[in-house]
Amino acid sequence: MFAALTGAGLxxxxxxxxxxxxxxxxxxxxxxxxxxxxxxxxxxESTPSIVIASILLVGEIIVDKIPALDSVNxxxxxxxxxxxxxxxxxxxxxxxxxxxxxxxxxxxWVGLIGGAIVAGIFHTGKAAARPVANVGTGGFAAPVLSTAxxxxxILLSLAAVFAPILALVLLAVVAWVMWxxxxxxxxxxxxxxxxxxV
Numbered sequence: 624m625f626a627a628l629t630g631a632g633l634x635x636x637x638x639x640x641x642x643x644x645x646x647x648x649x650x651x652x653x654x655x656x657x658x659x660x661x662x663x664x665x666x667x668e669s670t671p672s673i674v675i676a677s678i679l680l681v682g683e684i685i686v687d688k689i690p691a692l693d694s695v696n697x698x699x700x701x702x703x704x705x706x707x708x709x710x711x712x713x714x715x716x717x718x719x720x721x722x723x724x725x726x727x728x729x730x731x732w733v734g735l736i737g738g739a740i741v742a743g744i745f746h747t748g749k750a751a752a753r754p755v756a757n758v759g760t761g762g763f764a765a766p767v768l769s770t771a772x773x774x775x776x777i778l779l780s781l782a783a784v785f786a787p788i789l790a791l792v793l794l795a796v797v798a799w800v801m802w803x804x805x806x807x808x809x810x811x812x813x814x815x816x817x818x819x820x821v
Contacts, residue, residue, distance in 0.1 A: 627737075630712035632783025632790030634738040635797065637708035638745025640687075640776040641700060642680035644711050647780040649673050657784060663731065664714035687769040690762030697750035708742020709735040715784075748801035755808045 636644040645667070652658045653668040666672055686696045713734030749772060756764035775797060783790040 626716045628787035628791055629783045630716040630734055630738060631741055632779050632787065632794060633711040633715060634708035634741035635745045635794055636776040636779040636783065637711055637738070638704050638742040638747075639749055639772040639779075640680075640683060641704045641707035641742075642676050642683060643773065643776040644780040644783070645707050646673065646676050646680060647777075647784065648711050648715060649676065651784060658715060660714050661731075664710070667710065667714055684769075684773060687772075688766040690757045690765040693757070693765050693769065694750075694754050697746075697753060700746055700750065704746040705739040705743040709738040712738025712741070745797070745801070748805060752801070752804045752808050755811055756804075759811060 633644040633648065648658060648660070649668045649672060652660045653673065660667055683696060686692045713731045716731075716734040716737075753765070753768060756768060779790060779793055779797065782793050
């Protein structure tokens, strides 16, 4: 049960920033006993994997704060973020020192699909709200929202690993905030459409 909460929290974090939860899992698995990944996911904690993810993280942090480029980054993230969510969910759901779930170890596809869905939902909310926020603020929203998303991804990732119940609460809060932002986006579009029709 807790491993599923851990996987869901990490996947949601991956929907906001693909590389933060991935690196949290990789570094904890490599340098601590907090997470012991199953053999099928041992590549996650390899040196090349950590180096590549670190480089990609730096790139995402920079690009995601630049208006217009953030939308290109979100377009690429449509593939990358659900894939990252799938890997961190499946890897941690079967981790020996979380729930040690033999069922999740034998059925990693469940974690892969669940992680991709959760990350995809959070990514979709982020990607839909960002262009409207940028247009509405003349681009000033990009660095602010990106920094908030990065901080939320870090917080969710750490909570998912160390306090899965807290991660569940944070997931609910983040989902509520994203829903509120989505409602604002819809309202802004409706107002714009009504003005254009006049």
